Amino acid sequence: MLELTGVCKTYRGQAALQPTDLTVLAGKTTVLLGPSGCGKSTLLRVMIGLVRPDRGAVSFRDTPVTPENARELRQRMGYVVQDGGLFPHLTAEGNVTLMARWLGWEQTRIKARLSELTELTQFPADGLARYPVQLSGGQKQRVSLMRALLLDPDLILLDEPLGALDPLIRSDLQADLRRIFRALGKTVVLVTHDLGEAGYLGDRLVLLRAGRIVQQGTLTDLVQQPAEPFVTQFINAQRGPAL
């Protein structure tokens, strides 16, 4: 689905991403995992073209991503950020249907798609007329997810989508996300620093440290065959002293 070869990125002399190769498999959920500043968000933003790598290539469904075609390709990707990234001047519905209206969809088609999405994400229909400031954190993320799913993208990219939520709402949404991903069978890339979340949602984990991929594999692979001591260290730190 997505192929990164030798991408690297330096911010003001600081290497955010060392030359990195990564293949995102179609139909699977790939989780980019690691401590803060490890480059996982940069890697995600390289994938959707918000960050241009200094070197290296990204290809999406065998098409090389260039500045010229990036915008078009983005319409086949969905993107969700930590606080939802909802536009405050638009209602929930306005946010979700923005691209459909821009692309000139007919009203009936927009309405039909909207009701599919509210059902899928279990978003209350009366919330659609509300503005982002009137929504709770969990509702914002559901709206953001609907917006990302609107054009039925091939790839969904989520940057710490649950990072700012209360634990209870967070576990609710985790369950919903897993259900939605399974139901749609989409290719998903998700960034998190939470090992539990990564194990719960991800088919495949990619652990990063200091702009470099340390190990890829399932949670079991990481636990049982750590590539280096850092892997175990990271896992143990997340498990906490009680375990």
Next chain:
Amino acid sequence: MRHCTIAILVGLGLWAGNAHAQQPPQVRPGSKAFTESGILGEMLTLLARIAGANATHRASLSGTQIAWGALVKGEIDCYVDYTGTIRKEMLPGRDLPTEDALRNALAEQGIRMSRPLGFANTYAIGMKKDKADRLGIRKVSDLKKHPELKFGFTAEFLDRADGWPGLRAHYQLPQTSARGMEHALAYESLETGSIDATDLYSTDAKIRTHDLQVLTDDLHYFPNYDAVLLYRADLEQRAPQVVTALRQLEGRISERDMVELNSRVELDKAPEVQAAADFLRKLGLLRPEDQMYVRIEGPAARLWRLTEQHLFLSAVSLLAAIVVALPLGILSAYRPAVGQVILGTAGVLQTIPSIALLVFMIPFLGIGPAPAIAALFLYSILPIVRNTHAGLTDIPLPLRESAEALGLPGFARLWRIELPMAARTILAGIKTAAVINVGTATLGGFIGAGGYGELIFTGLYKDDKALILQGAIPTALLALLVQGVFELAERWLVPLGLRLKPAA
């Protein structure tokens, strides 16, 4: 058939020619910003109308250079000035001892000069009579003995060739510093004793009322200041009957007449038109049937006219500023390097004193509304550019990236996402510009652009506080009104989602 066509063409030609001939000539008499000049300007206007011209008076041109420049460039057709002023200020550095020499020198610039109107308005130095008596000062040279005396002069006198610098050198006066002030304020300062002497015009009505001693120019420094009519040579071709009418004033106004006219306006508060009309009637130049040309503007009509002019100045300059500054603000937000230059330049423009900016504009744009609008336009740029820039750059990065990640092209992102989100800040910038504009537009009164400033500046030179307030109060009210209108506009223009308070 052919004959018929020719007849029609000839007929049309005659008709067009006739229409042209019947069009009354346009004549624009001018006057400088002091009472005497204003009254004389009204006389010229009345005489031109009686002679069949369509005359509009461009009053309150502040200063000799502005009036002279307007005459040479053809923005006014005629006005009254003084031979001394012409020699020293308009044609400096030339030796023009005789009236003929002066007339020839003016003709080189396309300007004609009438014979003297009768009175002279010489510069003089005056003090309070009691103080002059106490110190035994009668002549200008007596001032040498009293170096402690404080002088306050009008700005024009302070730096005119025939003003203070020359006077000081000629009499070798010991006083080194002199304060610049409005003429009207100088009288008050004499009363309170904060200055001891000021420059006067010999026809000034206030010499009597303020009980002033005019000091004799014993070393003959001041030249002769005979009042003469200056007019453009082309007026003789365009409207010979008007020139003839105006020149009827030659030798007809005595010094006593002029003092009387000045005091009617300054002390009895008669409108300048009224004083001018009554005088022309006395000379037999205004017959009863010409009364229709005497248009005295009522207070309501004047307020309405000034309101229209004021709104015009503010609105046109603001609209132009929005059209220019909004794109500049957007450019600054998207191209920080260019933005630095744009914001810096706009900031520098803002620091130029407004009167100076107005006067800089005059050589390029002449007098009237154009330079005022240009200056107001420049002042409005900064608040709008700065707020547009701030509104756009304050949008959080995740939101900007979300818009980009959706796949919206740049223009759609700007139009549908970024500008609506910045709307409140941008609108606040436009509101600031509008309110500043309404206040600054009063300076239009300084260069004949009209608006409430006309009352403020007229009030200043006539020392009429009521008149100043009649200009200042509507300005303040209009500024408040504009502020209110923008606050209402916010409800329409700022999206609801940005105005709601967050849910608890």
